[in-house]
Amino acid sequence: xxxxxxxLTQLIDNEVFRAYATYAxxxxxxxxxxxxxxxxFRITRKAFANPEDTASFGxxxxxxxxxxxxxxxxxxxxxxxxxxxxIVPFLGIGLLYALSGPELYTALLHFRIFTGARIAHxxxxxxxxxxxxxxxxxxxxxxxxxxxxxxxxxxxxxx
Amino acid sequence: xxxxxxxLTQLIDNEVFRAYATYAxxxxxxxxxxxxxxxxFRITRKAFANPEDTASFGxxxxxxxxxxxxxxxxxxxxxxxxxxxxIVPFLGIGLLYALSGPELYTALLHFRIFTGARIAHxxxxxxxxxxxxxxxxxxxxxxxxxxxxxxxxxxxxxx
Amino acid sequence: xxxxxxxLTQLIDNEVFRAYATYAxxxxxxxxxxxxxxxxFRITRKAFANPEDTASFGxxxxxxxxxxxxxxxxxxxxxxxxxxxxIVPFLGIGLLYALSGPELYTALLHFRIFTGARIAHxxxxxxxxxxxxxxxxxxxxxxxxxxxxxxxxxxxxxx
Numbered sequence: 001x002x003x004x005x006x007x008l009t010q011l012i013d014n015e016v017f018r019a020y021a022t023y024a025x026x027x028x029x030x031x032x033x034x035x036x037x038x039x040x041f042r043i044t045r046k047a048f049a050n051p052e053d054t055a056s057f058g059x060x061x062x063x064x065x066x067x068x069x070x071x072x073x074x075x076x077x078x079x080x081x082x083x084x085x086x087i088v089p090f091l092g093i094g095l096l097y098a099l100s101g102p103e104l105y106t107a108l109l110h111f112r113i114f115t116g117a118r119i120a121h122x123x124x125x126x127x128x129x130x131x132x133x134x135x136x137x138x139x140x141x142x143x144x145x146x147x148x149x150x151x152x153x154x155x156x157x158x159x
Numbered sequence: 160x161x162x163x164x165x166x167l168t169q170l171i172d173n174e175v176f177r178a179y180a181t182y183a184x185x186x187x188x189x190x191x192x193x194x195x196x197x198x199x200f201r202i203t204r205k206a207f208a209n210p211e212d213t214a215s216f217g218x219x220x221x222x223x224x225x226x227x228x229x230x231x232x233x234x235x236x237x238x239x240x241x242x243x244x245x246i247v248p249f250l251g252i253g254l255l256y257a258l259s260g261p262e263l264y265t266a267l268l269h270f271r272i273f274t275g276a277r278i279a280h281x282x283x284x285x286x287x288x289x290x291x292x293x294x295x296x297x298x299x300x301x302x303x304x305x306x307x308x309x310x311x312x313x314x315x316x317x318x
Numbered sequence: 319x320x321x322x323x324x325x326l327t328q329l330i331d332n333e334v335f336r337a338y339a340t341y342a343x344x345x346x347x348x349x350x351x352x353x354x355x356x357x358x359f360r361i362t363r364k365a366f367a368n369p370e371d372t373a374s375f376g377x378x379x380x381x382x383x384x385x386x387x388x389x390x391x392x393x394x395x396x397x398x399x400x401x402x403x404x405i406v407p408f409l410g411i412g413l414l415y416a417l418s419g420p421e422l423y424t425a426l427l428h429f430r431i432f433t434g435a436r437i438a439h440x441x442x443x444x445x446x447x448x449x450x451x452x453x454x455x456x457x458x459x460x461x462x463x464x465x466x467x468x469x470x471x472x473x474x475x476x477x
Contacts, residue, residue: 096342101330142350156330
């Protein structure tokens, strides 16, 4: 069994795989942060989606008025959903890309640009910055994922 | 080729990886169940999102009234989206964690608590239970994922 | 290090894993396409979610009228979310399935049917085709994922 463990450890010892593990974790932690930002805005703006969440504000009509959509809350939620739509492809395609034997330098370039682009996208969405800031940061992350997908299909294609 | 297959089988023979495979599959099946619950409420509440889904109720105005948002349907959909937001990080970080060589006992503890917390979260959301049931079950799953992310970054960090 | 790299390459050289890599990438690229379709409909229907996206249409009330929900945009967004809900389980369970040592023929059958079903689901949603086209294509992808989950649990179960 320690032999198997050694084999697994070899995977995590590979530099490209370690880089993937690092940036995938960072980008997922960033996405998880959106939940906390949503909770922060729901509480400060008093805008909730579930009746049981407003129970501490009293009963009946006095609590019901906090069941509402707030512009700031909805903005964070759109950012969170955009993260899901873009980080899920990065996770899947990035893992396969890391296993497809890219050069360490090239792989780091892909992972760093993607991570930077998604962090920029979050700032552009939440501040918000004027367009095309958000559009561009989205497009950069999208292009990096397409580039990794091309390498995966070139290396592994088996239809 | 049978040599390669043997090597792959070694991965799935590793106990930590088997535990990850088991709990990741359970928690994904639980998430998939939300689609069936949504369909159940859409049909019993007659509340649909697409005109083509109401065609069997007749044409024109008589069918159009079923194109509506229903409180129960929206509740399940919020639970489903919350699953996506939390189970995607668990899948990605959990896989890297399983490959980072944790103790079997510690790994099982992480996987079991996360899975239990997400099942509790679903019950808290759908029944619904009074707060802070849902909030606490969400926070437990969140904390377990952060703990695994810490281990991954400590083991694999390569920026 | 070249020894480790060789080991990683063995994973991507395995035919079942290559098939997984190919179909997972295809289905993720298909999902990513939904972002472009959403952008296309937002621009042609002039229906945006963020004030900063309508700034090029002028200021004040003249731009505000483009902050609206459009039926076509919402349809693509529902299709995109349905992709997330179904492709995330495929990615996770499919990866574990590919590592559980299935027959190449059986694995290809699973991956091909899932990919075909999700492409059919997208056409059924966007055209839209009359029901039960969309429902059936959804159910086929769902059933394939359940079948892979069964194989994973049968091979790897470790509670």
